[in-house]
Amino acid sequence: MDHHFLKHIFKTPEFTPEELNSIISKFKPILFSKNDFLLREGQTENHYWFIESGFVRSYVIDTNGNDITTHFYAQGDIVIDWPSFFLRSPTRENIQALSDCRCWQLDFDTFQELFHGLQSFREQGRTTLVSSYFALKNQTVSMIADQAKTRYIQLITHKPHIVQNVSLKHIATYLGITDTSLSRIRKEISNE
Amino acid sequence: MDHHFLKHIFKTPEFTPEELNSIISKFKPILFSKNDFLLREGQTENHYWFIESGFVRSYVIDTNGNDITTHFYAQGDIVIDWPSFFLRSPTRENIQALSDCRCWQLDFDTFQELFHGLQSFREQGRTTLVSSYFALKNQTVSMIADQAKTRYIQLITHKPHIVQNVSLKHIATYLGITDTSLSRIRKEISNE
DNA sequence: AAGAAATCTTGTCCTATGACAAGAAAACTA
DNA sequence: TAGTTTTCTTGTCATAGGACAAGATTTCTT
Numbered sequence: 001m002d003h004h005f006l007k008h009i010f011k012t013p014e015f016t017p018e019e020l021n022s023i024i025s026k027f028k029p030i031l032f033s034k035n036d037f038l039l040r041e042g043q044t045e046n047h048y049w050f051i052e053s054g055f056v057r058s059y060v061i062d063t064n065g066n067d068i069t070t071h072f073y074a075q076g077d078i079v080i081d082w083p084s085f086f087l088r089s090p091t092r093e094n095i096q097a098l099s100d101c102r103c104w105q106l107d108f109d110t111f112q113e114l115f116h117g118l119q120s121f122r123e124q125g126r127t128t129l130v131s132s133y134f135a136l137k138n139q140t141v142s143m144i145a146d147q148a149k150t151r152y153i154q155l156i157t158h159k160p161h162i163v164q165n166v167s168l169k170h171i172a173t174y175l176g177i178t179d180t181s182l183s184r185i186r187k188e189i190s191n192e
Numbered sequence: 193m194d195h196h197f198l199k200h201i202f203k204t205p206e207f208t209p210e211e212l213n214s215i216i217s218k219f220k221p222i223l224f225s226k227n228d229f230l231l232r233e234g235q236t237e238n239h240y241w242f243i244e245s246g247f248v249r250s251y252v253i254d255t256n257g258n259d260i261t262t263h264f265y266a267q268g269d270i271v272i273d274w275p276s277f278f279l280r281s282p283t284r285e286n287i288q289a290l291s292d293c294r295c296w297q298l299d300f301d302t303f304q305e306l307f308h309g310l311q312s313f314r315e316q317g318r319t320t321l322v323s324s325y326f327a328l329k330n331q332t333v334s335m336i337a338d339q340a341k342t343r344y345i346q347l348i349t350h351k352p353h354i355v356q357n358v359s360l361k362h363i364a365t366y367l368g369i370t371d372t373s374l375s376r377i378r379k380e381i382s383n384e
Numbered sequence: 385a386a387g388a389a390a391t392c393t394t395g396t397c398c399t400a401t402g403a404c405a406a407g408a409a410a411a412c413t414a
Numbered sequence: 415t416a417g418t419t420t421t422c423t424t425g426t427c428a429t430a431g432g433a434c435a436a437g438a439t440t441t442c443t444t
Contacts, residue, residue, distance in 0.1 A: 060333055062333065062336075062337035062338075063337065063338070064337065066337065068333060068336055068337060070329070070332075070333065082322050082325050082326070083322050083323070083325060083326040083329075086318060086319065086322045087319065087322060087323070087326075116311055116314070119308055122308070122314070126278060126318075126321075127278065127279065129318075129321060129322070129325070130274050130275050130278045130279060130321070131275070131279070132325065133274050133275060133321070133324065133325050133328065134274070134275040134279075136325065136328050136329060136332060137262070137275075137328060139332060140262075140328060140331060140332045140335065141252055141254065141260060141262065143332065143335045143336070143368065144254075144260055144335070144365070144368040145254035145255060145256065145258065145260060146254075146255070173336070176335065176336040
């Protein structure tokens, strides 16, 4: 287990070698094929995953029936619907593999064991959730304060691997615009 | 302590009477006057509060220097900047009393004690954070999917006390529009 | 490789909302 | 209570981005 992928996620010195082994042994490897659903609207999420390779997208269907991308996930990211997983409630989100993926899976009961049993695991879990909250807040403020072009440039800058691997229409809904507008923004940028 | 306000926040059966007393005794009452800052940009938040009475607003200053309301808080709400409090990092937010307020305050170290010491407190804390995340996610999706008018109607419907107690310009930035536009939306609605 | 399907670009026209400015109304303040 | 400041409304004009439709391009299928 020396070069286990999860050692990039759970690191010393926050975790002792014993804690590390105990945590990592609880995760199950799992493969998803392109277009597989990790979660579908109406289900209650009973697992979460860390991505070792591949790309994943989550989206909701809005009141007008439009598909709106809420998040992209790539290597090292945690794939989880926080509210569904922790409030044990049906989700509004769909989570789908955009490519073949190799993931590591943990179920709710095992999570609870680790969370209540290990202070270090608890602290890391809290930190991960709070970081997601922070990112979401920034996204919301950017949606209010910035123009679509600015948001797109920030996405290219901070997550180039997403822009390179995901279709234009999904990126567009993530940015809160239509595919048509994003296409025009791209053109504008390439003309600069 | 029989009619203590915090008993509306921490309730049986999730908490035993002993846990309740132990938790509640850790909170300190504190008063804020209108316009007082609970937190200012650049500071690291070392407390959080539950509001017994009054109204509070949080806002950020965006890249163009505009004041953007990120949240309104009223009776029973928890006032906290999650990332600053848990990541122990300087905040981007300003949190200011919109009226005189009576609050109950807990500091970070005491929080940690309770969090790691009491499973029930831990579960409730996690639930509160996840619920905030959920609300923020809905707000973000609404910002993409819905027109400003729809967002305003939802705010009136779900939080009438906010609309009745907060100035138009703050509500406008919260909805992601200008005060001018919100004034027109109001007129439109009253003409229906 | 040929056809079908999905994706991306481009054109035309339209609408929600912004920018700015000037009053009106309400809320402070001395 | 008069004066000042802040808040809210309304008008005019401008613009980012949407709606719809037609091609062009790329990607899947068989």
